[in-house]
Amino acid sequence: MEEEIEWVGQAIKNGNAVLGICLGAQIIASALGAEVYPGKEKEIGWHQLQFLPAIGDYKIWKDHPGAHMAFHWHRDTFDIPSNAVRIASSAAFENQGFIYKDHVLAMQFHLEVTKESVKELR
Numbered sequence: 398m399e400e401e402i403e404w405v406g407q408a409i410k411n412g413n414a415v416l417g418i419c420l421g422a423q424i425i426a427s428a429l430g431a432e433v434y435p436g437k438e439k440e441i442g443w444h445q446l447q448f449l450p451a452i453g454d455y456k457i458w459k460d461h462p463g464a465h466m467a468f469h470w471h472r473d474t475f476d477i478p479s480n481a482v483r484i485a486s487s488a489a490f491e492n493q494g495f496i497y498k499d500h501v502l503a504m505q506f507h508l509e510v511t512k513e514s515v516k517e518l519r
Contacts, residue, residue: 402428415501419471422494422503429478429497436474440489444469446506448485468510475505 406428408415417425423433446467474490477483478497485493485506494504 398424398427409497409501412500417501417503418507418509419505422505423473423475425497425501425503426475426478426495429481429501431476431478431481433473433475436472436490438489439472440469440487441471442469443467444487444489446485446487446493449483465508467506467508468515469506471505 402424405415405417405424409425409428415425417423427433443466446465448465469487471490475492477492477495481495481497481501481503483492483495485504487493487506490505493506494502496502
């Protein structure tokens with residue numbers, strides 16, 4: 398994973414737009430110098446996600462509801478990197494996502510998953 402972490406870190410330094418979902422969010426956190434580590438429990442399935450007030454500062458999330466039922470499939474978690482803004486949390490994991498310098502979005506959860514797509518995982 399070290400090569401991927403370095404590659405993502407360089408993309409961030411170059412000012413490229415970077416999106417990380419689940420493991421991708423963990424890679425971004427690591428590339429920005431934050432710790433990634435096992436959480437106290439697994440979070441798999443549909444769980445309530447709380448978007449934090451700071452998310453409203455970003456145009457992409459302007460009209461998004463404060464709470465959302467999102468799909469999760471992880472046990473690891475991360476600390477929020479320096480100069481990043483935490484945007485979401487859940488009952489099991491305080492750090493569910495962050496935005497860094499207006500061009501990096503890290504989400505531990507899966508907004509792209511639908512009830513129909515979960516059925517295809519079987």
